[in-house]
Amino acid sequence: MxxxxxxxxxxxxxxxxxLIYMLHKISFFxxxxxxxxxxxxxxxxxxxxxxxxxxxxxxxLERNKVPRVLAxxxxxxxxxxxxxxxxxxxxxxxxQQFTRLINNFPTMVDMFTDSINYWQQNQDIIPSQFxxxxxxxxxxxxxxxENASKILINFISQLIGFVFxxxxxxxxxxxxxxxxxxxxxxxxxxxxxxxxxxxxxxARSIDHTLHSFIIGQMTVSVVVGLLLLVxxxxxxxxxxxxxxxxxMFMNVIPFIGPFIAVIPAMLVGLFQDPMxxxxxxxxxxxxxxxxxxxxxxxxxxxxLHIHPLTVIxxxxxxxxxxxxxxxxxxxxxxxxxxxxxxxxxxxxxAHRATGEND
Numbered sequence: 082m083x084x085x086x087x088x089x090x091x092x093x094x095x096x097x098x099x100l101i102y103m104l105h106k107i108s109f110f111x112x113x114x115x116x117x118x119x120x121x122x123x124x125x126x127x128x129x130x131x132x133x134x135x136x137x138x139x140x141x142l143e144r145n146k147v148p149r150v151l152a153x154x155x156x157x158x159x160x161x162x163x164x165x166x167x168x169x170x171x172x173x174x175x176x177q178q179f180t181r182l183i184n185n186f187p188t189m190v191d192m193f194t195d196s197i198n199y200w201q202q203n204q205d206i207i208p209s210q211f212x213x214x215x216x217x218x219x220x221x222x223x224x225x226x227e228n229a230s231k232i233l234i235n236f237i238s239q240l241i242g243f244v245f246x247x248x249x250x251x252x253x254x255x256x257x258x259x260x261x262x263x264x265x266x267x268x269x270x271x272x273x274x275x276x277x278x279x280x281x282x283x284a285r286s287i288d289h290t291l292h293s294f295i296i297g298q299m300t301v302s303v304v305v306g307l308l309l310l311v312x313x314x315x316x317x318x319x320x321x322x323x324x325x326x327x328x329m330f331m332n333v334i335p336f337i338g339p340f341i342a343v344i345p346a347m348l349v350g351l352f353q354d355p356m357x358x359x360x361x362x363x364x365x366x367x368x369x370x371x372x373x374x375x376x377x378x379x380x381x382x383x384x385l386h387i388h389p390l391t392v393i394x395x396x397x398x399x400x401x402x403x404x405x406x407x408x409x410x411x412x413x414x415x416x417x418x419x420x421x422x423x424x425x426x427x428x429x430x431a432h433r434a435t436g437e438n439d
Contacts, residue, residue, distance in 0.1 A: 128253030133295040178323040283424045294413045302332040312364030334408045
């Protein structure tokens with residue numbers, strides 16, 4: 082019976098459950114490790130993202146006979162130049178628009194409330210149940226806005242802590258660019274040839290997965306942000322730069338990011354003119370069609386091989402467990418774990434086939 086697959090599966094599940102239970106019981110032992118990982122997570126992740134964004138430039142410079150340290154200094158100079166241009170030309174306009182939007186927000190809410198009240202007083206075909214529900218929404222609109230503001234303040238406080246942690250990112254980035262290609266050979270020297278070759282293959286798979294996701298997602302977000310900015314300027318939507326920047330950052334979140342991105346623009350357009358909201362929706366649809374049919378297939382392709390239903394499930398679970406950061410990193414983390422499991426399975430099949438041939 083012990084050779085039956087169903088029996089082996091049951092034993093495996095039981096052992097896995099026991100292992101999880103034991104790890105839960107001794108979780109206090111791992112607490113210092115988790116604390117250390119949390120302390121370096123932000124600079125490590127930030128440095129990793131910039132590493133994948135700047136590595137093609139490093140490789141191009143090295144192909145043109147530029148020494149590595151000098152090439153890294155050139156990359157840092159490029160980052161500083163981009164930061165200077167953003168602070169000098171984009172940030173002031175975005176700040177002014179954001180300030181005006183915040184100052185005009187109470188007026189827009191009053192306009193919305195007045196419109197709902199006028200509409201209710203001049204119609205008689207809506208059922209009373211719907212009318213009472215609408216009244217409840219209008220009367221509790223202020224509390225809804227207060228809750229939303231609390232969420233926004235909490236997000237901003239987390240963002241401030243995140244920004245402080247970014248101070249260490251340049252140090253992580255420098256050593257990743259300088260010595261990143263030495264990590265795999267360093268680990269490989271402690272392994273036997275067969276395991277070392279397998280580890281190198283796994284490292285290449287993970288590297289390809291992370292590169293595809295980071296480069297692809299960043300490119301897609303920037304392209305969508307630019308498309309929306311052009312569209313908003315064409316229709317004359319107020320606060321166009323701020324709204325397009327918000328959309329660009331939200332598009333970093335896979336699948337649900339575009340839906341979150343369009344909400345502020347739709348509200349601003351609705352407060353201006355109902356037709357403006359329709360124009361905003363049309364622009365968003367056009368931008369998403371261009372991104373989905375032209376940009377993503379050519380930039381990201383099918384590198385991750387993740388079903389949309391899996392993406393939705395992961396995002397919902399990660400968002401409830403880890404908040405905003407969970408929304409961003411759920412998909413690449415899943416893709417890396419999937420690559421590891423797939424590699425282990427392929428190695429097991431190869432080992433099994435070799436054993437049967439022997």
